[in-house]
Amino acid sequence: xxxxxxxxxxxxxxxxxxxxxxxxxxxxxxxxxxxxxxxxxxxxxxxxxxxxxxxxxxxxxxxxxxxxxxxxxxxxxxxxxxxxxxxxxxxxxxxxxxxxxxxxxxxxxxxxxxxxxxxxxxxxxxxxxxxxxxxxxxxxxxxxxxxxxxxxxxxxxxxxxxxxxxxxxxxxxxxxxxxxxxxxxx
Amino acid sequence: xxxxxxxxxxxxxxxxxxxxxxxxxxxxxxxxxxxxxxxxxxxxxxxxxxxxxxxxxxxxxxxxxxxxxxxxxxxxxxxxxxxxxxxxxxxxxxxxxxxxxxxxxxxxxxxxxxxxxxxxxxxxxxxxxxxxxxxxxxxxxxxxxxxxxxxxxxxxxxxxxxxxxxxxxxxxxxxxxxxxxxxxxx
Numbered sequence: 145x146x147x148x149x150x151x152x153x154x155x156x157x158x159x160x161x162x163x164x165x166x167x168x169x170x171x172x173x174x175x176x177x178x179x180x181x182x183x184x185x186x187x188x189x190x191x192x193x194x195x196x197x198x199x200x201x202x203x204x205x206x207x208x209x210x211x212x213x214x215x216x217x218x219x220x221x222x223x224x225x226x227x228x229x230x231x232x233x234x235x236x237x238x239x240x241x242x243x244x245x246x247x248x249x250x251x252x253x254x255x256x257x258x259x260x261x262x263x264x265x266x267x268x269x270x271x272x273x274x275x276x277x278x279x280x281x282x283x284x285x286x287x288x289x290x291x292x293x294x295x296x297x298x299x300x301x302x303x304x305x306x307x308x309x310x311x312x313x314x315x316x317x318x319x320x321x322x323x324x325x326x327x328x329x330x
Numbered sequence: 331x332x333x334x335x336x337x338x339x340x341x342x343x344x345x346x347x348x349x350x351x352x353x354x355x356x357x358x359x360x361x362x363x364x365x366x367x368x369x370x371x372x373x374x375x376x377x378x379x380x381x382x383x384x385x386x387x388x389x390x391x392x393x394x395x396x397x398x399x400x401x402x403x404x405x406x407x408x409x410x411x412x413x414x415x416x417x418x419x420x421x422x423x424x425x426x427x428x429x430x431x432x433x434x435x436x437x438x439x440x441x442x443x444x445x446x447x448x449x450x451x452x453x454x455x456x457x458x459x460x461x462x463x464x465x466x467x468x469x470x471x472x473x474x475x476x477x478x479x480x481x482x483x484x485x486x487x488x489x490x491x492x493x494x495x496x497x498x499x500x501x502x503x504x505x506x507x508x509x510x511x512x513x514x515x516x
Contacts, residue, residue, distance in 0.1 A: 159391050162494065168393070192438040193430055196447050199350045199423035200357065200395040207427040219428050223420050230392030231416055234400040235409065237386055242405070245382075249508055254382055256478060256504020258469035260496050261385040263482030265465060268358040269458035270487060276451035300449060304456045315362045316352045318453045326449015327442050 145179065145213045147221050153179070154206050154225030161202065168202040168226075172209065181213050202226060277301045296329045337374060337406050339414040346399050346418030351426075354450050357387070357394025362457035364398065365464060374406045377468045389497045395419060478503060 157171045169191065176187055190212075194204035203223055210222030244250045274280045276297070283292040300322065308318055337345075345367055353360040361384065369377045383405075387397030396416055403415030430437050437443060470476050478500055485491040
């Protein structure tokens with residue numbers, strides 16, 4: 145695998161992904177299989193690591209795949225390839241956006257868009273809630289209501305929520321607190 | 331828009347470095363931190379603008395987290411800002427993933443890692459819920475806004491729509507509202 149080929153493979157993936165990290169996975173799997181980079185099992189291990197470490201999952205995957213195929217430089221090159229289309233496209237869009245965003249018609253368009261995006265973020269919150277606080281996937285497997293309403297998860301949720309609303313400290317603090325409480329109680 | 335100071339490039343880099351290093355789950359999980367750091371503490375962008383960037387990042391190719399970083403970086407410090415923010419965003423991934431790929435492949439199978447992640451996800455749920463509330467206050471200005479928000483949420487959760495048609499339709503709704511208001515004024 146040459147560095148240039150690695151770069152362009154990830155450039156392509158960045159260009160054809162819409163909707164964020166998880167959407168890169170099928171494209172990546174496809175590329176990995178065609179090039180014979182690694183086995184399916186290795187691929188799933190990479191996905192597991194990318195999901196359980198901080199940072200965007202797409203970037204984590206690119207770094208991992210690049211590192212495994214070419215080594216240290218490969219990780220950097222693959223990540224650069226993945227990021228390039230984003231940077232180019234967003235810079236073009238941003239130029240256009242800041243040129244037109246004061247026009248009344250464009251302002252109105254965004255008045256319609258913003259509540260829709262709030263709804264979109266609400267779906268993300270809802271999905272995380274269904275995995276983390278009310279683990280729907282466990283309930284579906286076992287049919288046990290005690291798994292859907294797990295006192296430990298609910299307790300952590302209430303503690304984090306009330307302390308966040310009350311103390312209003314930096315969000316990062318609550319992420320660390322969640323990790324610690326998780327190790328102790330979950 | 332309020333007058334902002336231009337941030338130094340190193341400040342942008344380290345802000346997004348921090349964000350890349352503490353957000354689990356990518357694009358949407360970093361919103362609460364973006365909101366806090368950029369809109370509330372530094373006032374570089376308004377919450378409305380963040381929603382706009384996010385909407386654009388969600389419907390253009392590429393990783394959402396990178397798209398948002400590029401957009402915010404460009405808004406606050408031009409093209410060098412876009413590059414600094416994006417570089418900051420991906421650097422923690424490069425470091426952490428390279429380390430794990432080299433030394434700790436079974437990282438995500440570790441029971442304590444799994445427990446910690448369950449806890450982290452509960453915190454992410456809390457942070458996202460409060461973000462939805464804060465964005466809701468800024469973006470839902472009337473009954474129409476409420477309807478758009480609820481429709482966007484339900485079409486994704488219950489009808490399995492993708493975000494892109496939602497973004498396009500809500501922009502159209504905003505434009506239609508613009509002409510209705512204009513028509514009413516005479």
